[in-house]
Amino acid sequence: MKPFTYERAESPAAAAKAAALTKGARFIAGGTNLLDLMKLEIEQPTHLIDVGRLPMAAIAPTPEGGLTIGAAATNTAVAAHADVRARYPVLSQAILAGGSPQLRNKASVGGNLLQRTRCAYFYDASKPCNKRAPGSGCGALEGLNRNAAIFGASQACIATHTSDMAVALAALNARVETISPSGDTRSIPLTDLHRLPGDMPHVETVLVPGELITAVTLPPPPVGGQAYRKVRDRASYAGGLASVAVAGGDLALGMVALKPWRAAGAERALRAGASPAEAMAAELEGASPRGRNDFKIPLVARLATAAIHEANGRGA
Amino acid sequence: MSSVADWEATPNPVKTNRAGLIGKPVDRYEGPLKVTGTAPYAYEVQPPSPPAYGVMIGAEIAVGRVTGADLAAARAAPGVLAVWTHENAPAQPPRGTKAHPRSSAGSRPALDGDRVTYWGQPVAFVVADTLENAVAAAHLVKLSYAPETPNVDFHGRLIDGVDPPGEKDVEVGDFEAGFKASPVQVDETWTTPIQNHCQMEPCASLAWWEGPDRCIAHTSVQMVKPAQHGLAETLGIDRDGVHLMTRYIGGGFGGKGQTYDDLTLAALAARELGRPVKVAFTRQQMMHGTIHRPATLQRVRLGAEKDGRLNAFSIMTWTHCHSDGAFTEHASNFARALYAAPNRLTGHRLVKLDLPHAGPMRAPGEASGTMSLEVAMDELAEKLGMDPVQLRIVNEPPVDPENGRPFSQRQLVRCLQEGAQLFGWDRRLPQPGQVRDGRWHVGLGMAAAIRGNFLLPAKCSFSVDAEGTITVRQGMTDIGTGTYTVLAQIAAETLGVPLGKVVVEIGDSELPPAPGSGGQFGAATAGSAALAAGVNLRRAVAELAVGDAGSPLHGGDPEAVTFQDGVIALENRSETLSDLIRRTRPEGLTVEGEIRPAQDAQRWSTQTYGAHFCEVGVDVVTGEVRVRRMLGVFAAGRILNAKTARSQLTGGMIWGVGAALTEGNAVDPRYGSLIAQDLAQYLVPAHADIGDLDAIMLDEVDDKANPMGIKGVGELGNSGASAAVANAIHNAVGVRVRDYPITPDKLLAALMARGL
Ligand SMILES: Cc1cc2nc3c(=O)[nH]c(=O)nc-3n(C[C@H](O)[C@H](O)[C@H](O)COP(=O)(O)OP(=O)(O)OC[C@H]3O[C@@H](n4cnc5c(N)ncnc54)[C@H](O)[C@@H]3O)c2cc1C
Numbered sequence A: 001m002k003p004f005t006y007e008r009a010e011s012p013a014a015a016a017k018a019a020a021l022t023k024g025a026r027f028i029a030g031g032t033n034l035l036d037l038m039k040l041e042i043e044q045p046t047h048l049i050d051v052g053r054l055p056m057a058a059i060a061p062t063p064e065g066g067l068t069i070g071a072a073a074t075n076t077a078v079a080a081h082a083d084v085r086a087r088y089p090v091l092s093q094a095i096l097a098g099g100s101p102q103l104r105n106k107a108s109v110g111g112n113l114l115q116r117t118r119c120a121y122f123y124d125a126s127k128p129c130n131k132r133a134p135g136s137g138c139g140a141l142e143g144l145n146r147n148a149a150i151f152g153a154s155q156a157c158i159a160t161h162t163s164d165m166a167v168a169l170a171a172l173n174a175r176v177e178t179i180s181p182s183g184d185t186r187s188i189p190l191t192d193l194h195r196l197p198g199d200m201p202h203v204e205t206v207l208v209p210g211e212l213i214t215a216v217t218l219p220p221p222p223v224g225g226q227a228y229r230k231v232r233d234r235a236s237y238a239g240g241l242a243s244v245a246v247a248g249g250d251l252a253l254g255m256v257a258l259k260p261w262r263a264a265g266a267e268r269a270l271r272a273g274a275s276p277a278e279a280m281a282a283e284l285e286g287a288s289p290r291g292r293n294d295f296k297i298p299l300v301a302r303l304a305t306a307a308i309h310e311a312n313g314r315g316a
Numbered sequence B: 001m002s003s004v005a006d007w008e009a010t011p012n013p014v015k016t017n018r019a020g021l022i023g024k025p026v027d028r029y030e031g032p033l034k035v036t037g038t039a040p041y042a043y044e045v046q047p048p049s050p051p052a053y054g055v056m057i058g059a060e061i062a063v064g065r066v067t068g069a070d071l072a073a074a075r076a077a078p079g080v081l082a083v084w085t086h087e088n089a090p091a092q093p094p095r096g097t098k099a100h101p102r103s104s105a106g107s108r109p110a111l112d113g114d115r116v117t118y119w120g121q122p123v124a125f126v127v128a129d130t131l132e133n134a135v136a137a138a139h140l141v142k143l144s145y146a147p148e149t150p151n152v153d154f155h156g157r158l159i160d161g162v163d164p165p166g167e168k169d170v171e172v173g174d175f176e177a178g179f180k181a182s183p184v185q186v187d188e189t190w191t192t193p194i195q196n197h198c199q200m201e202p203c204a205s206l207a208w209w210e211g212p213d214r215c216i217a218h219t220s221v222q223m224v225k226p227a228q229h230g231l232a233e234t235l236g237i238d239r240d241g242v243h244l245m246t247r248y249i250g251g252g253f254g255g256k257g258q259t260y261d262d263l264t265l266a267a268l269a270a271r272e273l274g275r276p277v278k279v280a281f282t283r284q285q286m287m288h289g290t291i292h293r294p295a296t297l298q299r300v301r302l303g304a305e306k307d308g309r310l311n312a313f314s315i316m317t318w319t320h321c322h323s324d325g326a327f328t329e330h331a332s333n334f335a336r337a338l339y340a341a342p343n344r345l346t347g348h349r350l351v352k353l354d355l356p357h358a359g360p361m362r363a364p365g366e367a368s369g370t371m372s373l374e375v376a377m378d379e380l381a382e383k384l385g386m387d388p389v390q391l392r393i394v395n396e397p398p399v400d401p402e403n404g405r406p407f408s409q410r411q412l413v414r415c416l417q418e419g420a421q422l423f424g425w426d427r428r429l430p431q432p433g434q435v436r437d438g439r440w441h442v443g444l445g446m447a448a449a450i451r452g453n454f455l456l457p458a459k460c461s462f463s464v465d466a467e468g469t470i471t472v473r474q475g476m477t478d479i480g481t482g483t484y485t486v487l488a489q490i491a492a493e494t495l496g497v498p499l500g501k502v503v504v505e506i507g508d509s510e511l512p513p514a515p516g517s518g519g520q521f522g523a524a525t526a527g528s529a530a531l532a533a534g535v536n537l538r539r540a541v542a543e544l545a546v547g548d549a550g551s552p553l554h555g556g557d558p559e560a561v562t563f564q565d566g567v568i569a570l571e572n573r574s575e576t577l578s579d580l581i582r583r584t585r586p587e588g589l590t591v592e593g594e595i596r597p598a599q600d601a602q603r604w605s606t607q608t609y610g611a612h613f614c615e616v617g618v619d620v621v622t623g624e625v626r627v628r629r630m631l632g633v634f635a636a637g638r639i640l641n642a643k644t645a646r647s648q649l650t651g652g653m654i655w656g657v658g659a660a661l662t663e664g665n666a667v668d669p670r671y672g673s674l675i676a677q678d679l680a681q682y683l684v685p686a687h688a689d690i691g692d693l694d695a696i697m698l699d700e701v702d703d704k705a706n707p708m709g710i711k712g713v714g715e716l717g718n719s720g721a722s723a724a725v726a727n728a729i730h731n732a733v734g735v736r737v738r739d740y741p742i743t744p745d746k747l748l749a750a751l752m753a754r755g756l
């Protein structure tokens, strides 16, 4: 691990400002993703700004009838929160489908959104990876890419975003609140936070350097049922092969793209009266699998169909 | 020389079990140390002076040469004490050198040449004052290579398979003719992937020197003597010059049956630097840098009569080993002892590849082989319209089908029948896909288990001191299995003292030698030597008492002396053990004992047996499988400790669940490297994967196995467990995936092919 300096920020604004002051500075919250990557020298920050203890862990109702969730709230706290469980069960289910209790106790909302891909070639510094070393190539492209994206991938990168929480937030039309080093704040639709890889897979979000996530805001819960389903190789403590979040008529897919994938095509078809299976078939027409991950097409179709029925109270 | 007849005829304290300690579910001797984190594993032992930290660097090619190294930046980095490649590493004797002809292992040099023969082979080494500095400097080492095209495609190179060294196919009768003539046939091929041991504790070593001829080494290894001898040969010193210790071991599973470059490099660097040096593998390095269970392809053919009796069977296994290796995953062998048939053909083909070293892993052979044969038996039962339990019973042989020897004990049928009853096997519907529980399709499956039983030569010493404390000393290891605990039980039972009055010292090359832990021979071998030493100490104490004028037992018959609750007695005359020793031998009394295989042991076939029953749920929407219930019933001789034995058996079963559903590592043919390099990618079962799982041990005593009548359990639970899972999946949904592990993607494809 490379030597680095460390500071504990006094306020969100101070944290963002400090991040702009030192080249190579990074925020750290729970550290469950960043520290692993630092040990492998995949991340090499020169300076860490601890935002985990900032007063931005509150979960509170908004005047509009929604909920605001502080970026430093732990995954456990969000999943267990009474309002979340009662009004946004899909979010609670999604969080509980991720990692292990120990990880969720440390992991923060902000860190969860910005966790980096679990592509095996990204983690193995002896292999080419455009995300880790821009221009080096993509080891996964012709490699063992069973878990690769089927939507929005490029020749430069075929990895997926592996957050469960973000999939539920995408279906719930959440917004991400931020503060910049200049002190400006803005609110970004969650579905616009992450970028598709294009030819710059190392640029992962629309955030500017030093921009700090302060909260996630949920609109009032949608009308209709909610459900989260995740498919994984083992029963817990495993990244997904695919997931789906249903929130009323809105639908997001996980582990199929480098961002939580809002299934807009399926939503449109559903609104036009298509059956869930037909709607998913429409959505998946746009998918481009790579051989080893062909199975994700029928898997997502079947999983999402079952989840839509489940959310509508008709069981699997 | 002892004989089986002697063992059977001679009573001993373990058989008599007067205090009832044998078999009792006694808590682990070292449990409190482990759960409080105070058991010093090799890397945590406190050396006499502050240690330096070594970090190994693995090759980033699978085959070729190291052509250059830019070490300047690493050398200049803070705290760096040494940076080595093959160009400047200390000279060591060529690999395999045995300067002492009776060494149990040859030299294991590290960084001994520019040749790279597998991805991740240690090719450079950095030592620094702190671990952080060593890791940071290691990242600054720049190596250049002349890579060659790796030959790593196992399935593409099956054609290169040859007989393993010194082996030939074993044919009985005429297999081809018998198979052709059989009215009911199964002919299918199974594949199993590379598996990694994934011990909790990675391989790690700490070494320092006491003068030029004496190296103190702590490491994590299953067998003490070969580790000591191999290190002495590598260092070019006398074998007694190495004092090797391995007191606590965080899992071995066969992967620590040998030492690795961590030990060699720690000892070499400690000598060069004149201070203690620690070296550990990282989790990532463990995958390539230590051995793995190789992949297999197994073709199984079964030919049966309509009544289910096997007329012909064959299991042919293709597997792979390192280009310089010869290790063979003997997946076909166990079948020779399990089922009889007049026509049989079994054998192996070995393909040499530029992959890391293949080697033994828990139940080598049986674990992989039952994944094909025990599923083929299920397929045969299906074709016959016969219950799979009944099919096994119909094929139960009267004598060992391989060599015609009588069985010392074979309670396979009882395991099958009791297991079937306890599990509720009669609720299984033979027609697959009949049972639903919400979104889950539920199915039941079973499989038989078999694993050989072994006894090796071993020694042990027992001491008694003036406090009446018994100390057991043995160059044995406890790899998490419970060795400490069962040795303490044997000692307490033999000398009639409470467990709290027993001290166990193992894992040390200066103690009486024992072969260590492996092949599930540990408890039988080490325990039998301990029993012998205990009996010798009993006799010595009895003679001391009757020969001592000051003892109330004076003049009595030493054979009649009893030992109980720390008191030795002859009818109504008694004194405490500590009084006797304090008076007659205040410095204490030490005796040795040993065990050797009986000269006539080969007259019997001695194996351990079991039966697995499993209930799975399959989500047909996603292809996910969850084990809901699993029961194993085992017959493995007398059980020394019901708790540690059960843990071994359930642990083995859980390994089987992992092998069936999640475990496997794949080779990227472009690099010759393994894809899964940490425990987030190599998936062993998590708690949520294991439902209601239990192991039951039948009452059994196998007096032909050893003087205690015990057998091994460490590997038995693994044998057959995966097949029970696979068979339950078939019963749930009516499809078979013969390419392990049975992951959702593969099962989904099979389900869709069946229109589900
Ligand atoms: C073994 C394992 C299994 C896992 N399995 C799952 C799983 O199944 N599903 C799942 O969803 N996740 C999984 N995870 C990922 C886990 O959810 C993330 O590691 C965690 O959510 C990250 O949160 P953190 O607070 O620890 O982030 P950190 O590690 O502290 O930070 C992660 C990143 O976010 C940045 N960051 C943190 N806070 C902010 C902020 N407020 N504003 C801007 N940037 C910020 C950091 O700079 C860093 O780049 C797994 C992780 C591990 C190690």
Ligand code: SF4
Pocket: A117, A119, A120, A121, A122, A128, A129, A130, A131, A132, A137, A138, A139, A140, A141, A156, A157, A158, A159, A201
């Ligand atoms: S898929 Fe993306 S993350 Fe994976 S190797 Fe390619 S560029 Fe790197």
